[in-house]
Every structure is written in structure tokens, then in C-alpha cells.
Amino acid sequence: MPRLKILSKEVSLTEKVPRGAMLLDILRTAGHEMYTPCGGQGTCGKCRVYVRDRGYVTSCLFPVMEDMEIVLPEPSEASIMAEQYAHTRQLPADPGPSARLSAHPYGVAVDLGTTSLVFHFVNLMTGALVETRAILNPQAKYGADVISRINYCVLNPQGARILQQEIINTVNAELLRFAGNAGTGKTDVVRICFTGNTTMLHILLGVDPGPIAYVPFTPAFTEEKILRAADLDLECHPGGEVKILPSLSAYIGSDIVAGIASLKPSTAHKNYLFLDLGTNGEMALCTPDRIYCCSSAAGPAFEGANIEHGMGAAEGAIMSYDGPGRFRIIGDTRPTGICGSGLIDLVAWLLAGGRISGDGYMAGDFIIATAAESATGQAICLTPKDVREVQLAKSAVASGINILLSHAGLSADQIDALYLAGGFGNYIRPANAASIGLIPRELCARAMPAGNTSGTGALLSLRSVSFDGILEEILSRMKNLELSDHPDFVMQFAMNMEFHT
Amino acid sequence: MDEILKQIAHCVEFGKINNASPYPPDMKGQEGADELTRKALDSGVPVEDILTHALIVGMKNVGVKFRENKVFVPQVLMSAKAMGAAMEHLKPHFASGAAKRKGTFIIGTVEGDLHDIGKNLVSMMVEGNGYEVIDLGVDVSAGKFLAEAEKYPHGVIGLSALLTTTMVNMEKIVKTIKDKYPDRIICIGGAPVSDDFCKKINADFYSPDPQGAVEFLNELAAG
Numbered sequence A: 001m002p003r004l005k006i007l008s009k010e011v012s013l014t015e016k017v018p019r020g021a022m023l024l025d026i027l028r029t030a031g032h033e034m035y036t037p038c039g040g041q042g043t044c045g046k047c048r049v050y051v052r053d054r055g056y057v058t059s060c061l062f063p064v065m066e067d068m069e070i071v072l073p074e075p076s077e078a079s080i081m082a083e084q085y086a087h088t089r090q091l092p093a094d095p096g097p098s099a100r101l102s103a104h105p106y107g108v109a110v111d112l113g114t115t116s117l118v119f120h121f122v123n124l125m126t127g128a129l130v131e132t133r134a135i136l137n138p139q140a141k142y143g144a145d146v147i148s149r150i151n152y153c154v155l156n157p158q159g160a161r162i163l164q165q166e167i168i169n170t171v172n173a174e175l176l177r178f179a180g181n182a183g184t185g186k187t188d189v190v191r192i193c194f195t196g197n198t199t200m201l202h203i204l205l206g207v208d209p210g211p212i213a214y215v216p217f218t219p220a221f222t223e224e225k226i227l228r229a230a231d232l233d234l235e236c237h238p239g240g241e242v243k244i245l246p247s248l249s250a251y252i253g254s255d256i257v258a259g260i261a262s263l264k265p266s267t268a269h270k271n272y273l274f275l276d277l278g279t280n281g282e283m284a285l286c287t288p289d290r291i292y293c294c295s296s297a298a299g300p301a302f303e304g305a306n307i308e309h310g311m312g313a314a315e316g317a318i319m320s321y322d323g324p325g326r327f328r329i330i331g332d333t334r335p336t337g338i339c340g341s342g343l344i345d346l347v348a349w350l351l352a353g354g355r356i357s358g359d360g361y362m363a364g365d366f367i368i369a370t371a372a373e374s375a376t377g378q379a380i381c382l383t384p385k386d387v388r389e390v391q392l393a394k395s396a397v398a399s400g401i402n403i404l405l406s407h408a409g410l411s412a413d414q415i416d417a418l419y420l421a422g423g424f425g426n427y428i429r430p431a432n433a434a435s436i437g438l439i440p441r442e443l444c445a446r447a448m449p450a451g452n453t454s455g456t457g458a459l460l461s462l463r464s465v466s467f468d469g470i471l472e473e474i475l476s477r478m479k480n481l482e483l484s485d486h487p488d489f490v491m492q493f494a495m496n497m498e499f500h501t
Numbered sequence B: 001m002d003e004i005l006k007q008i009a010h011c012v013e014f015g016k017i018n019n020a021s022p023y024p025p026d027m028k029g030q031e032g033a034d035e036l037t038r039k040a041l042d043s044g045v046p047v048e049d050i051l052t053h054a055l056i057v058g059m060k061n062v063g064v065k066f067r068e069n070k071v072f073v074p075q076v077l078m079s080a081k082a083m084g085a086a087m088e089h090l091k092p093h094f095a096s097g098a099a100k101r102k103g104t105f106i107i108g109t110v111e112g113d114l115h116d117i118g119k120n121l122v123s124m125m126v127e128g129n130g131y132e133v134i135d136l137g138v139d140v141s142a143g144k145f146l147a148e149a150e151k152y153p154h155g156v157i158g159l160s161a162l163l164t165t166t167m168v169n170m171e172k173i174v175k176t177i178k179d180k181y182p183d184r185i186i187c188i189g190g191a192p193v194s195d196d197f198c199k200k201i202n203a204d205f206y207s208p209d210p211q212g213a214v215e216f217l218n219e220l221a222a223g
């Protein structure tokens, strides 16, 4: 058996490992969090680790045959914002009958994101928000996007159960941690509300998400579900109410439905656009009667995957760029890579200076930070292929927006507000997003971050039963547009890849 | 004669479809692949020469530039359209048997998957390089591939998949075809597909880009 020495910031340990086992699996078994957007398919290159005397290797494809020393990257906390925003709906506290299960009732609102889980702990007597926590989704090791998770469920007989257990265990750990800290008993938690994309909600209930990934994309359920905590073995009051908020379709989950319902735009705003710039690029155009929505499958470029030196919005990420040497990094460190908002700034800057031409051509790599400046000892650069990935992603979003506009019979200047959901919305600079053609130019002065709207939706539902009526009203107005069979999409998508300089 | 073939090749490479087309901006108002091909045929230029010295040259240039990241999807799409406009004039000659193509290529996006932009690019590049292309569209089952393989016994088969969930269907399709016709050549492509995956499922060839597929077919055709 080969011996493996693992060196990381906190620990160094040596262990005997089975010969021929994949390095990624070994590191995981040893308890190291590994970021693997492609789910260990060997295509994303993000699982690279440094092997002494050998250099960087793709750990998911690297069988360990002999003794070796591994140096792991420094751990980085995902930084997620979960705040209250000005245009968030306010509702009177009324948690419903389950609050009577305890003299000191508490509740938890959980946003099940593909990447992170956000928990809001609430005192149900007063409606006060006691604590907010954001942690990484433990399923991330099975792949970064929903399709990789579905794939895992399809290829492994117990897949959906295994992923379900990951979530339940994590939620339980949070419940117990909260009960410990707040000095309450675990049975004082009497109500839990979940939002999430349709796939995450299927997995939460242990339902096979397979059909979501294949034509004709029919989920097993989209309606609201009410269960008892004991049904899911949750560590709280066994009779507590567990509510899963309703979704619209396979790719418009309760995260989007509740997210839209959580907003209360100013009365002057008649038509507004809701944009969640994650991997699936969900968007909704809200008009006084209809709400048109679609998922534009933008891909993970703005989350760092498929970009040579891309990374999520974590410590060490270049988050904004204004020219050579003029960039900002998340945390007080040297840069390790570039995240979505930095990428948008950078491409906008390169376009303005003519280094990227209107058709997306860039002659060679552009160095953002030299090897001496970076934290990795390698130069951080943008490659011509990265620009192509940006073109695909931004065009998918732009084309989705155009199609929503044309269905609503509106032009971009008739849209009164653009709400950017998710952490990304806090960092992104609308003017640069417009420069690269991600959002219409008309909307950059009307764009505003909306925060974690899915989490806020779950929180509103937890605090107040009257949110149900609002959800129902929103759902009844929502119309899902399927882009796969949309006659204009392909041509739009191809042509919107160009930059308008 | 050389001059007009060069002009057609230029139109194909830069995506000039016809006189009316505003693209590319620097060729506005000029004749495109459509008019020039008609002219060439009318003045007696052999069909094979137009194919070999104009269309294939133009498609190859754009294919190589695409591989090298010098142009991208919109440009290739315009090139393909220009090629298509020229091809319309040549088709009757192929259909009548008066002129020959290099071989047949059967392509489709696999079961469960509707992504077809990449597949269409491959299909058009292959066609522009002198092959007859049987495009089966999207969400194509193993049975359908097999039936078409039987219809065109010398056709090379191409599979495309863009989802990690549907790329596994390639394995099933390859097996279905190879169980009956072990010598049948199958190439695969699409963003999540890799060379390792190609080997694993027993397909014959993988290419990350259309030009690779064209070169592979050319090698086969050369014997």
C-alpha cells in the first residue's frame, strides 16, 4: 500500500491508502472539502492538487500508485450574503397553529441552494430573526450543478437516498447546533419552511429527480408539500410542520417563485425583471397581469467553472477590475483567481480598450496578476477560450431576456426595474454587465441587488401564513416558456454572442 | 476560372451568403456565394472543382480558425449559410449522379437531449467539406440510429450530447450499432464528452471541434 502525506494549512498527516485508488476519493475520505464542479468527470480541472516532484495533477483522474506528498490549497469560506433589502415585502407575524407546540416556539427557514444552504432561525412568538447561517451544500462533492446531482441519482441505485441523507444530516446538525447555542430544547423548533430549485426539493424528499434532466422535463411534483418533521427524521419537534414551497416547473423552482413573491416593488414599477444569474440563469418578467419566466441554461462561467483561472466568490477571488493593478480581492490576501463580477469587469475593460474585438477575438492570454503577485505562484490570466465561454453564458442570458420581452410585447426601456437575485447581484456592476451585453443597456441604471430572495421567501413563509396567498397569486400568473422548442432562440443565441462595441 | 473559385472560397470563409446579405459589413453590396456559384456553373466550371477548390477551401479555413479560437459560432454559422447557398446549386448534380461526394455522414443528438447548435455546426462543416450528411435531428434513439446505419451501409456515424445525463446514452447507441455491425465507425462529440469517455464506450473517434471530425472523415475516405 502506498503512503500518502497530505499537507494543508492546519494539518499534515500520513496515511496508507489502497493502491490505485483515485486521489480525489482519498482526499475526500480523509475529510477534505474538494470543489468539483464536473463531479469528477475529469473535464473541469478544478480538483487539481499539487503533488511534490510532479506538479499539479487532476485528482479525480489520478490513481495513487506509489508514495507521494500532496499539498492542498488553503481552505476558503464561501462568502454569501443574506441580508434584508429595501424592497422586501413585510408581513405581520402569524406562524399558524404549529407555534402552539411549544411555549417558546422557534422556526427555521431553509433555502436549499445547489451551492449553499442558508438558514434563518426565527423566534415565532415575536417574529424576530435570531440567527442567519450560510454553509456550503454538502452535495457539492457530487458535482456543482443540478444536472451532475441528477446524474448521480440516475447512475447510482440509492443515489437519491444518499443525497437526501446528506441534506438531512446537515439540516439536523444545524438544528442541534442552534438548540445548543440558543439554550432551547430541540423540540422548541416547531416549524421549518424550505425553498429551493425543483431538483433540490426532489432530493430533499428522496424523490427521483431523473425526469427533470430529460425531455420532456417533467418533475414528479411542483405543488406545495406539507409534512411532519418526523417524516424526514428531523431533529426538532416530531410533530412540527415542514413546508416545502411550491415550484412552477422543472427549472423554475420554489426558489424563484418565493423569490419573486418576496419582493414588493415600489408602486411606480409596473413591469420589472427578476434575474438569478446562477448556472441555470432563471429569469422572470413580471407585468401587471402575466409573469413570463424561463431558464436560460447559461452555464457556470460566472461561477468560475470553465474559466481557466475562474473561481467562486470566495477568499482570494478578484471581484472587481478597473485596469492593470487596479483590482479588488475578496479578503485580505493575494489573488488566487477571478470570480464572476471580476470577470465581467475585466471583459468590459478589455472590450473598451479594443483588446477584445466585437466578435470576441482576443489575440493571446491577458495577464491579470503575475506569478509574483498571485497567491498560487502562477500568473492569473484570461485566455481567448475564456472569452468564448463568457460569450456563450452572456448570450444565453441576453437571449432569454429578449425572448421574455418579445412574449410580453415590451421593449427594454419599458422595464421599470431589474432585480438581481443572489450573492452575485451584490457585486456585479450593472454598467459593465451592459457593456458585455449580459443585460440590456436601458436597464443598467434601474438594476438593484435583491439579495438572497429565495431565503427571504422561505423566511416570510415561516413567519407568516399569509404569505401562502401571495405565493398562490404569483404562481397563478406565472407562465413558463420552454426555450428548447422556441423558434427564435437558436438564432438569437448565436447572434447575441457578439459584443456590441 | 481560378478567380471565381477564389471568390467563392472567400465568401464561404467570411460568410457572405448573397448580394442582399449585409454580412460581413465590409462586403456589403457585393455578390455572394449564391450568385457566384450560379455564375461559375453557367460558365462551365465543373461541379467537383467548385466543391474542391471553393467550398472545401473556404470551410477548411473557417474550421481551422474556429479551432484556434480566432472566430466563433456566429461567424461559423454565417460561413455555413454561405456554403449552404452554394450547395443548393450543386445538389441537383449530386442527386443525378453527375458528380460524386466523398462519403456519407449520419449525425444526430442522442436520446433525451435537445441541444443541437454544436451538432448543426458539425453537420454543416462536414457537408461543406464534400460529404452527404444525413441529419437525424435531436432526441434520436438507438433504434433510429441503427435503422439509418442500415440504410447507409458505408455511412460514418456521429453522435452529439451536451448533457452529462445524456452522454451516457451514447454508450447504449454505440453498443446497439456495434453489436450488429462491429466494423461500423462511430465518432462522438459535445461539451462534456472526452477522449477517455470515447475509449470507455468503445466509440472510434472523439473530436472537440468540427474540423477534427472533417479531418477524420478525410483520412477514412483516403483509405
Ligand code: B12
Pocket: A145, A147, A148, A213, A214, A215, A251, A279, A280, A295, A296, A297, A298, A299, A300, A389, A392, A393, A396, A483, A484, A485, A489, A490, A493, B073, B112, B113, B114, B115, B116, B117, B118, B119, B121, B122, B158, B159, B160, B161, B162, B163, B164, B165, B187, B188, B189, B190, B191, B192, B206, B207, B208, B209, B210, B212, B213
Ligand atoms: C444553448 C444552450 C441551451 C439551449 C439549447 C438550444 C439548442 N437548440 O441547442 C436551451 C436554452 C434550449 C438549453 C436547454 C437546456 N439546457 Co442547455 N445550454 C446551452 C448552452 C448555453 C450553450 C450550448 C451550446 O450551444 N454551445 C455552443 C456549441 C457550438 O458548442 P457545443 O454544443 O459544445 O458543440 C461543439 C463541440 O462540442 C463539438 N461537437 C458537438 N457535437 C459534436 C458531435 C461530433 C460527432 C463531433 C465530432 C463534435 C461535436 O463541435 C461543436 C463546435 O465546436 C450551455 C452552457 C454553455 N455555456 O456552454 C448549456 C448547457 C449545455 N445546458 C445545460 C442544461 C442543464 C440544459 C437543460 C437540461 C436545463 C436548463 N437549465 O434549461 C435544458 C434542457 C435541454 C435538453 N434536455 O436538451 C447544461 C448541462 C449541464 C450538464 N452538467 O450536463 C449546460 C452546460 C448549462 C448549465 N446549466 O450548466 N440549453
Ligand code: FES
Pocket: A035, A036, A037, A038, A039, A040, A041, A042, A043, A044, A045, A046, A047, A048, A058, A059, A060, A061
Ligand atoms: S476535473 Fe476533476 S472534478 Fe472536474
